[in-house]
Amino acid sequence: AALKSYTVDKGMAGGAPGAPATYVGMCHLFCDSVESFQAGFGPHAQEIMADIPNYTDIAPVMQISEVVVG
Numbered sequence: 001a002a003l004k005s006y007t008v009d010k011g012m013a014g015g016a017p018g019a020p021a022t023y024v025g026m027c028h029l030f031c032d033s034v035e036s037f038q039a040g041f042g043p044h045a046q047e048i049m050a051d052i053p054n055y056t057d058i059a060p061v062m063q064i065s066e067v068v069v070g
Contacts, residue, residue, distance in 0.1 A: 002040025005030045024058060034064055 007028045011021025031037040041048070052060055 002031050002036040003029060004032065023061075024056075030067070037064065 009023075009026040009028070011023045011025060014020055014022060029037065029041075031040065049060075
């Protein structure tokens with residue numbers, strides 16, 4: 001219920017010609033507030049994080065941001 005929408009990005013290239021993408025992929029989760037995200041994600045965090053090695057050996061990087069232009 002906390003999740004309003006999401007996007008999934010696949011890295012294609014870096015900024016310079018021929019450079020690899022900085023990230024293989026990204027997922028953006030949109031919630032009304034940090035508290036809303038934490039309330040929705042928190043109870044499932046252990047299960048979600050435990051599933052990551054099932055599809056990649058890349059360590060995830062998390063960042064919480066505010067959308068300033070939509």
